[in-house]
Amino acid sequence: MRYLPLTDTDRSDMLAKIGAGSIDDLFVDVPEIARLDGPIRDLPMHASEMAVERHMKGLANKNLAAGDAPFFLGAGAYRHHVPASVDTIIQRGEFLTAYTPYQPEIAQGTLQMLFEFQTQVAKLYGCAVANASLYDGSTACWEAVAMATRVTKRKKAVLSGSLHPHYSEVVKTMAQFTGEEIATAQPAITPEPNLDTLTSRIDDDTACVVVQYPDILGRLSDLSQVADAAHEKGALLVVVNTEPVALGAVKSPGEMGADIVVGEGQSLGVGLQFGGPYLGLFAVRDPKHVRQMPGRLCGETVDAEGKRGFVLTLSTREQHIRREKATSNICTNSGLCALAFTAHMTLLGEKGLRQLAAENHRLACVAADRLAAVPGIKLLNNAFFNEFTLMLDGKPARDIVRDLADRGVLGGVSLGRLYPGVEALEHALLVTVTEMTTPEDIETLSTELEAILKEPAQ
Amino acid sequence: MRYLPLTDTDRSDMLAKIGAGSIDDLFVDVPEIARLDGPIRDLPMHASEMAVERHMKGLANKNLAAGDAPFFLGAGAYRHHVPASVDTIIQRGEFLTAYTPYQPEIAQGTLQMLFEFQTQVAKLYGCAVANASLYDGSTACWEAVAMATRVTKRKKAVLSGSLHPHYSEVVKTMAQFTGEEIATAQPAITPEPNLDTLTSRIDDDTACVVVQYPDILGRLSDLSQVADAAHEKGALLVVVNTEPVALGAVKSPGEMGADIVVGEGQSLGVGLQFGGPYLGLFAVRDPKHVRQMPGRLCGETVDAEGKRGFVLTLSTREQHIRREKATSNICTNSGLCALAFTAHMTLLGEKGLRQLAAENHRLACVAADRLAAVPGIKLLNNAFFNEFTLMLDGKPARDIVRDLADRGVLGGVSLGRLYPGVEALEHALLVTVTEMTTPEDIETLSTELEAILKEPAQ
Amino acid sequence: MNAPNKSGWKPAMEVADATGETPTTTGNRALMLEEPLIFEIGSTDQTGVDLPEVDPNAANRLGGFERTDPIGLVGLTEPETVRHYTRLSRQNYGIDLGFFPLGSCTMKHNPRLNEKMARLPGFADIHPLTPQSSVQGALEVIDQLATWLKTLTGMPAVAMSPKAGAHGELCGILAIRAAHTAAGNPREVVLVPESAHGTNPATAAFAGYKVDNIPATPEGRVDVEALKARLAKGGEGESDVAAVMITNPNTCGLFEKDFREIADAVHAIGGYVYCDGANFNAIVGRVRPGDLGVDAMHINLHKTFSTPHGGGGPGSGPVVFSEALAPFAPLPYVEKDASGEFTIVEEETTDADHQTFGRMTAFHGQMGMFTRALTYMLSHGADGLKQVAEDAVLNANYILRSLEDILHAPYADSGPCMHEALFGDKDFGGGLSTLDLAKGLIDEGFHPMTVYFPLVVHGAMLVEPTETESKASIDQFITAFRSVTERALAGDESLKQAPYFAPRRRLDETAAARKPKLVWSEPEG
Amino acid sequence: MNAPNKSGWKPAMEVADATGETPTTTGNRALMLEEPLIFEIGSTDQTGVDLPEVDPNAANRLGGFERTDPIGLVGLTEPETVRHYTRLSRQNYGIDLGFFPLGSCTMKHNPRLNEKMARLPGFADIHPLTPQSSVQGALEVIDQLATWLKTLTGMPAVAMSPKAGAHGELCGILAIRAAHTAAGNPREVVLVPESAHGTNPATAAFAGYKVDNIPATPEGRVDVEALKARLAKGGEGESDVAAVMITNPNTCGLFEKDFREIADAVHAIGGYVYCDGANFNAIVGRVRPGDLGVDAMHINLHKTFSTPHGGGGPGSGPVVFSEALAPFAPLPYVEKDASGEFTIVEEETTDADHQTFGRMTAFHGQMGMFTRALTYMLSHGADGLKQVAEDAVLNANYILRSLEDILHAPYADSGPCMHEALFGDKDFGGGLSTLDLAKGLIDEGFHPMTVYFPLVVHGAMLVEPTETESKASIDQFITAFRSVTERALAGDESLKQAPYFAPRRRLDETAAARKPKLVWSEPEG
Numbered sequence A, B: 001m002r003y004l005p006l007t008d009t010d011r012s013d014m015l016a017k018i019g020a021g022s023i024d025d026l027f028v029d030v031p032e033i034a035r036l037d038g039p040i041r042d043l044p045m046h047a048s049e050m051a052v053e054r055h056m057k058g059l060a061n062k063n064l065a066a067g068d069a070p071f072f073l074g075a076g077a078y079r080h081h082v083p084a085s086v087d088t089i090i091q092r093g094e095f096l097t098a099y100t101p102y103q104p105e106i107a108q109g110t111l112q113m114l115f116e117f118q119t120q121v122a123k124l125y126g127c128a129v130a131n132a133s134l135y136d137g138s139t140a141c142w143e144a145v146a147m148a149t150r151v152t153k154r155k156k157a158v159l160s161g162s163l164h165p166h167y168s169e170v171v172k173t174m175a176q177f178t179g180e181e182i183a184t185a186q187p188a189i190t191p192e193p194n195l196d197t198l199t200s201r202i203d204d205d206t207a208c209v210v211v212q213y214p215d216i217l218g219r220l221s222d223l224s225q226v227a228d229a230a231h232e233k234g235a236l237l238v239v240v241n242t243e244p245v246a247l248g249a250v251k252s253p254g255e256m257g258a259d260i261v262v263g264e265g266q267s268l269g270v271g272l273q274f275g276g277p278y279l280g281l282f283a284v285r286d287p288k289h290v291r292q293m294p295g296r297l298c299g300e301t302v303d304a305e306g307k308r309g310f311v312l313t314l315s316t317r318e319q320h321i322r323r324e325k326a327t328s329n330i331c332t333n334s335g336l337c338a339l340a341f342t343a344h345m346t347l348l349g350e351k352g353l354r355q356l357a358a359e360n361h362r363l364a365c366v367a368a369d370r371l372a373a374v375p376g377i378k379l380l381n382n383a384f385f386n387e388f389t390l391m392l393d394g395k396p397a398r399d400i401v402r403d404l405a406d407r408g409v410l411g412g413v414s415l416g417r418l419y420p421g422v423e424a425l426e427h428a429l430l431v432t433v434t435e436m437t438t439p440e441d442i443e444t445l446s447t448e449l450e451a452i453l454k455e456p457a458q
Numbered sequence C, D: 001m002n003a004p005n006k007s008g009w010k011p012a013m014e015v016a017d018a019t020g021e022t023p024t025t026t027g028n029r030a031l032m033l034e035e036p037l038i039f040e041i042g043s044t045d046q047t048g049v050d051l052p053e054v055d056p057n058a059a060n061r062l063g064g065f066e067r068t069d070p071i072g073l074v075g076l077t078e079p080e081t082v083r084h085y086t087r088l089s090r091q092n093y094g095i096d097l098g099f100f101p102l103g104s105c106t107m108k109h110n111p112r113l114n115e116k117m118a119r120l121p122g123f124a125d126i127h128p129l130t131p132q133s134s135v136q137g138a139l140e141v142i143d144q145l146a147t148w149l150k151t152l153t154g155m156p157a158v159a160m161s162p163k164a165g166a167h168g169e170l171c172g173i174l175a176i177r178a179a180h181t182a183a184g185n186p187r188e189v190v191l192v193p194e195s196a197h198g199t200n201p202a203t204a205a206f207a208g209y210k211v212d213n214i215p216a217t218p219e220g221r222v223d224v225e226a227l228k229a230r231l232a233k234g235g236e237g238e239s240d241v242a243a244v245m246i247t248n249p250n251t252c253g254l255f256e257k258d259f260r261e262i263a264d265a266v267h268a269i270g271g272y273v274y275c276d277g278a279n280f281n282a283i284v285g286r287v288r289p290g291d292l293g294v295d296a297m298h299i300n301l302h303k304t305f306s307t308p309h310g311g312g313g314p315g316s317g318p319v320v321f322s323e324a325l326a327p328f329a330p331l332p333y334v335e336k337d338a339s340g341e342f343t344i345v346e347e348e349t350t351d352a353d354h355q356t357f358g359r360m361t362a363f364h365g366q367m368g369m370f371t372r373a374l375t376y377m378l379s380h381g382a383d384g385l386k387q388v389a390e391d392a393v394l395n396a397n398y399i400l401r402s403l404e405d406i407l408h409a410p411y412a413d414s415g416p417c418m419h420e421a422l423f424g425d426k427d428f429g430g431g432l433s434t435l436d437l438a439k440g441l442i443d444e445g446f447h448p449m450t451v452y453f454p455l456v457v458h459g460a461m462l463v464e465p466t467e468t469e470s471k472a473s474i475d476q477f478i479t480a481f482r483s484v485t486e487r488a489l490a491g492d493e494s495l496k497q498a499p500y501f502a503p504r505r506r507l508d509e510t511a512a513a514r515k516p517k518l519v520w521s522e523p524e525g
Ligand SMILES: Cc1ncc(COP(=O)(O)O)c(C=O)c1O
Pocket: A330, A331, A332, C104, C105, C164, C165, C166, C167, C197, C199, C200, C247, C251, C276, C278, C279, C300, C315, C316, C317
């Protein structure tokens, strides 16, 4: 078989050396009850590359790729143009087939890249220190809450209603077992988030308040107001960002006083991939919090000859040293996605990132105006970056999204899908526009929506 | 611009160092008459990756890829399954972005690979030595004729009628200027090639006789008979092979007495690519002919510490040393295609190559039988490997191929296209079957052909 | 490299070059190239993309939140970027370069077909919230992979969303906790052997459990009698033990012969058996954990099923469940209806079969890893996977038996090892230890084995060859390993300085931790 | 590596290791890894593909020509194959690793978008004989690229099929010969300067011409007066000169100022002007050869238009033609009809506009390079290409002026150089020469410049930076170059042994040629 180098001669030579009569002799410790008499049944036998490729292509062809339709989905996963060189870089065997850099002398490539990554994330977020990645934005969000409880030694987390509902769910899932008290709410359908309602929920038991920016409806808000309110009560402000490109246009959470900034890094380098692997980003504004951070950290040092080099450091926070007292149980993280992010970010640089953000925002403004002009559609947001909420007349937005798909248009994310059963949100459609969106796409979405909204109710 | 690292500051610093006032000062030697006042007109300005990608994808989508239709074309270019790892290997920057290995100490990768390639080709062809590649099979064919004239000091080449017509044309094109006399013929539509006619054309002025194997109609013939006839007259036998996979099933030209064996290597590793880049293979049976060979040769040697290493060698044959007396003018060859070939061949090995050849032949037999059962179709060949000729009733085969394309079937190569204007060949269709051909493809071709042949003449 | 900007980076060459050769001005040594940080070569005005210039005065709807301060992100053009990361990559070791016998990590070959399939636009370019009718192929991939996993493990259910092994452990323990909670009492303790991977106790603690030790026998396995005694502790009433977490094959490389008996004992006190499946490679296709009484087990697709480790991740850690735990599996999951249509269940429902403990991640899991793993499984088939386990075990035993005469092999007499061979540094001379041997292997061109894990063996060296290594390659490794071991036994001082030939000599990890420098900053002055 | 089979390969380490360190048992030095030949590690029974077993008794229709003898092709499994070639690759230098200033070769960055576009199935997976209606997009690529080439050169026609520069030269000279022949006399001589690339005289000879020298001036350009005299030789009757072949910018890196005058003189005697366009990168987008009187010029897409060199090829060498030569262009070519439909003309026709000299290659040329080159052109646009030429020339002049004070620069006073700077080894001490300097640069981590070409300068060093190199990178190169030059001037003996750090020390080329070993063979005995 093409991946198995041992030949039958090798196998018998090796058995002889071992002193075993047959391969079964090496599995004697498996209890009788679990021994099988041959390959596991009900599964196919091995197949050629060609056959496997045909099978997989058949499955791939059953999906409507974003590139094959006018496409307006976001809500935590964004479609941006990834330069071709990013994929070249992450396919270098030395990056792709390496493990976590446990032997730093022969892992400087991964380590230096991580040091660059940490620096980029810290700068993007307006923070002092970032880690070497977590699984995705949602698990990073939970880790932030957990860290806040460690730092403040309090148990309550106040979650903004306009935090991505999947993120809130992840936090709640974890908390139901760990004893944290999680206060959640649903987003209010208002042109601007109501920060007073949020800050009024902070009390002396609050470990942290968690706000998304831009929020799940695409709105922007003044985080410093929340930061002040939190800090006044001795709580931390955790800011969640799902669209890093936005931070090329809008103030960083760090600048506005966030203590922990977490988010999804998928927009840069990683691609949509049906939801994973993605890239959890995690940063803290104050370096004193470093020793409470979850996940791996890469640090600078020198070698025996005095040359600069990099190593994984502060591992006494981690599971493999601290075991049940670790700051997190994470081990494998999103290393290769971090490389993709950092390569893409390096290609952009500040100049490119700002241009990219500006282009996203410009096209989003064009789209918002065009769509708001369709009878039966109202634009909710006062401010937005590349994502905004439309209120649609008639049918629930979820049905309209399906109708659009039937017409070959991937028209956005209905809040009905994100908040099943919540009637107040049923008619809201979240529309995302990036540099990949063409004017023709916008026109198609507008005319198709117009047509659908005109259809008589059945 | 994304590929240009100099900044405006760099540019003025550098001009200052040079002592030039402006970039125009560096172009003072261009005569006035050829100076332009700005970017060349009528061409677009620079564009983003995204925009270029859209443009190119638009063009690509106008083509019917072989993988998207039942596909039966051959005639010098074959569609085989190339393992995914081959592309990984040729995309290694160290291979992809290297030049011809002029500095062997830092080009051992390319050089050792070429040494392996030369050995593989020699073994495949049953020869003693192979070179490091030429452009493609057709130019290799011409180089073989030219070499034969050097070796024999004679000027006449006898080309078999069943040599690929494009190859004959290339030889004729070159010869019309160099004074070689080229004797060609057209293929006779017979179940077996008539070797007596061919050998009867060899005389005492003949430098070489050129035979294709398997030939343009897919037929196989006993080359040793031709070798004997040629050698008797002091001429060389040049054998051309366009399908290296065949040599996993049928005797090698070297075994049957060929003096020079040339061919197209595209089948292994390279892919269809609309005709190029391809891979010219060139080998000689007798090592004494090495110094008359065209193209680069890699040889083994040792370094100053006695370690084995590889270098380009015998370059006194080549244009950069011998100039107008060189054995060929070739410089850039098909290096990366040679790497693809050698990686694919290494994955196959003798075992895999034989299996691949057997599978091609098996499926070709299935297809030949199925197609020959269609009313109005006759199978010409007695013997074949993976390519055979069908004689079709009714319309010229060229029209039938177009009809098939309209029905979404890429049904073969009409000899009418290869030999425009030759009436005797008008009804012949060359059909190729490889491991990529499915039973469903064969069925589709058969039924579509049956339908077309049944259509009343218009 | 791309040469330095005004940050003033210089190659470090103060200390004489180890080779005694004329040092180069660049710090390079032919193909071993030094490379600064991007911050030392790039600039915030440089970019490797072509996008429209920004008009700072253009109207916007950012609500007054424009980012005006400098961010400090440097850019490079494409040629510089490609070169930078290519040069960095060359300072790394990977499976593609050579033998990488990192125990417990299953560093097997990463087939390139997997990479190609994962990049098909129909998989790579689909949004997780696409209307489900437009992603039936993606859901089918998840369903097919789920079927393979269930069949290979002999378990009735699987949760696909966990993002890696540790996340899978969490998934399993949360399901266990949910099941206990549904039964009225989450209980307090999870038992974990000392030899367990750090993620096991960390996970149990993260899920709110106290962690207690499972005693081991001298032969390196769970001490069944002691375990039974611990389960019974507290006497008549309900046990305080919610679950045991056992790795099988275990981290000493041995099969837990008494697994079934242990499972029965745990079930008898109403507890659940969590199996850490990181080492599934040793038994895949040959043994079904479901036959051994497992209730939950995560499977590292990035180990057994060949998805690349990528220098630290991403991974994927689906969890198979027994009937008892299946109802508690997390959201979302894929269901197939009678018409063959696939749907993603994203909402909690109220029926008894679906008492999900909730959502663990934003979307459906590591789709990019699913396509790779499914490609891998289809390539191998049931017969190939069985051969995988057999060859992996054969290779490991071959190494064990080829080294046990010179290296301390604490469990050499405990029967055949499974996928990995464990050694210790007991007899090393001259104050040398496992670390020195590891660094000596680096010079020989190998990636060292896992060192100092598991904790139960002094100077542990855990060697996992996997099945994708040839005998010839292993023989070369054995020769080199013996040679370095001989030096270590003889107390060869020079090993203390190894590696000599790597891009860096030994790095000072203590200094790194003492005054952590975790991000680049403009040099002072 | 994949360790040896029974061929008995051993790493060569007889000679003491240069570094004086303990040699390793493997011959490896950490990440610098030794690797045997496939024939030393593979076997004819091993394979990296999964295909059905062959039944040797199955019926066949091979006409009795079955290959029964062993072929001797060894195979490796995929893990071994990937590792083998990855390890080999690491013994190579490429643009991706660093500065590669090989003069006359234009080693610019190879954009990765080009690679991606060339791999779209719509380009990569189409057969050259597909019915034309099914490959309109491919024909459009050829047509668009042709338009770019014609517009950039200011020439009315282009032949797309030549496979590389030398093949393009042949195409041009054959068209010239065909034109002369059509006019009644092919003539006998092609004039070529001594500084020309070897392919120029080789091509002319291949096309049946005698090659005569074009004299040069001391400043490194064509001696116009001497050339005119040569053209006139033979007095009143028709000149024997069929064509001149001139490289412009020339191989000394200078622009041939008098090109127009030369062209006029050649045309005056009824000859044609062939321009070797290998150095087009210096003027692309800034100067149109058509404005200078060129009749035919090949363009190396693998130089100016960034298609990768691939360790020796493939290339692509389209040839632009003047009105006079256009009718003689080779088959096949693409035509667009009034309805916008593209067709491939594959047959000779009889009209005066199409007196093709025939076919040069089996199919339509290097499609894989066309897609890359077109992608490159679209990316740069007319403005970007102009900038390419300017930056390439700026970089070269910067190098020239940064080194001329210590290195002999024979044409430093001939005006600005174009895309490359030329130096000689005149003043080196201690018997050192250009080769030693080149090997010293290898240790510094650079690929050396072109050496010993052009032939007109003693110990020539031709440095072509291209436009994709940053100033910082060039500055680092200059520093290293100056340092090695100083050592060469001072006669530093140690340079004679360089390189020290490369995978191999200096290789014995004489031994290689004396007793050529060109294929692997089973070791004897
Ligand atoms: C035995 C064992 N358990 C659990 C894990 C954790 O898996 P992951 O790194 O995927 O989170 C590992 C990985 O190293 C392991 O070896």
